Amino acid sequence: MIAPDWFREDRLPHIYCTGCGNGTVINCTLGAVEEMGWKREETVFVSGIGCSSRAPGYILTDSLHTTHGRALAFATGVKMARPDLNVVVFTGDGDLAAIGGNHFIHACRRNVDMTVVCMNNHIYGMTGGQGSPTTPPGAISTTTPYGASEPAFDLAELAVAAGANYVARWTSYHVKELTKAVAAGMQTPGLAFIEVRTQCPTNYGRHNKLRRVSDMIEHLRSHAMLVEKRDRLVQEGKPVPDDIFTVGELVRRNRPAMGVKS
Amino acid sequence: MKLVIDESRCKGCNLCVLVCPYGIFQEGTELNSRGIVAPVLDRPERCTNCRLQALYGRMLCGICHMICPDQAIAWIDEKPLEPHKVEVEF
Numbered sequence A: 001m002i003a004p005d006w007f008r009e010d011r012l013p014h015i016y017c018t019g020c021g022n023g024t025v026i027n028c029t030l031g032a033v034e035e036m037g038w039k040r041e042e043t044v045f046v047s048g049i050g051c052s053s054r055a056p057g058y059i060l061t062d063s064l065h066t067t068h069g070r071a072l073a074f075a076t077g078v079k080m081a082r083p084d085l086n087v088v089v090f091t092g093d094g095d096l097a098a099i100g101g102n103h104f105i106h107a108c109r110r111n112v113d114m115t116v117v118c119m120n121n122h123i124y125g126m127t128g129g130q131g132s133p134t135t136p137p138g139a140i141s142t143t144t145p146y147g148a149s150e151p152a153f154d155l156a157e158l159a160v161a162a163g164a165n166y167v168a169r170w171t172s173y174h175v176k177e178l179t180k181a182v183a184a185g186m187q188t189p190g191l192a193f194i195e196v197r198t199q200c201p202t203n204y205g206r207h208n209k210l211r212r213v214s215d216m217i218e219h220l221r222s223h224a225m226l227v228e229k230r231d232r233l234v235q236e237g238k239p240v241p242d243d244i245f246t247v248g249e250l251v252r253r254n255r256p257a258m259g260v261k262s
Numbered sequence B: 001m002k003l004v005i006d007e008s009r010c011k012g013c014n015l016c017v018l019v020c021p022y023g024i025f026q027e028g029t030e031l032n033s034r035g036i037v038a039p040v041l042d043r044p045e046r047c048t049n050c051r052l053q054a055l056y057g058r059m060l061c062g063i064c065h066m067i068c069p070d071q072a073i074a075w076i077d078e079k080p081l082e083p084h085k086v087e088v089e090f
Helices: A023-037 A052-058 A072-081 A093-099 A101-110 A153-160 A175-187 A213-223 A227-235 B016-021 B046-054 B063-067
Strands: A045-046 A061-067 A087-091 A115-120 A164-169 A192-197 A224-226 A245-252 B001-005 B074-075
Touching: A023 A052, A023 A115, A023 A175, A045 A052, A052 A087, A052 A115, A061 A072, A061 B063, A072 A087, A072 A093, A072 A101, A072 A153, A087 A093, A093 A101, A093 A115, A093 A153, A101 A153, A115 A175, A153 A164, A153 A192, A153 A245, A164 A175, A175 A192, A175 A245, A175 B063, A192 B063, A213 A227, A213 B001, A213 B016, A224 A227, B001 B046, B016 B063, B046 B063, B046 B074, B063 B074
Parallel strands: A045 A061, A045 A087, A087 A115, A115 A192, A164 A192, A224 A245
Antiparallel strands: A164 A245, B001 B074
């Protein structure tokens, strides 16, 4: 177990389904927190509603489990009232992109000093697999039985455009890279946004011929392309496949941040 | 050090089977008392972390430990510590 003094061992095993990637993301985030050497009294985990937002319940610190989509709004409040606290937000794609979309772009615009870890499982997992704004085109969910016809949100690019100071994207397969990215995000003043593509074999994979956990992980791994490689392909004028998503560090910059510990 | 799977937490997703570079984790065949088919360990002394963690004083490899969504994989101290011959195949 990573970071045994950060886990509420009495609450384990957690409620996540077999093979759910959210547990891996908790491991990686707590690994990064331990690397940073933060104290438990100075760290707050904030979450909204959804599978991903159950995560702070398994972590032995003060946490806020807030209303749907408003995790970033609450986290901004925490950071404004107590700039000395380290704030980490766990959120899901339905929470962040659909209901809390506006809070997300404005938190990025304000560049509030916190770390946002988004567990993007391409679906509303907890409520039965409805299509979310990040469901890839053509994917089958309970509300898109003939395949999603709308283009999906690219959350990391959205955060870059809205002005976050650190943006990275990894999948739950890339555990070491993800831990480093979360740690780098925690070190960067300003909003750090880490999008993690996780597997949801129960509600996403089941409808999309990826029922086994290994199939779903293999699908994520084979569709991930390093951002450097994508840039190189574009430079050389070679075709970039349509169905890939870029992984890696998308941006690291020094825009003026809000609520930085002085 | 000794590699162990905590069967009270494992949900049998077999992600460790997928990622272990040594193929130490093998898909199990028998249901345990919780009704879950947990992976079985095939000669766990081949694990690099088991052999060398004490020597290097830090976590080596540790991918299974990191990717396990159920926090079920751990290394525990063996007592008494006995050196034994290990054959490592790549």
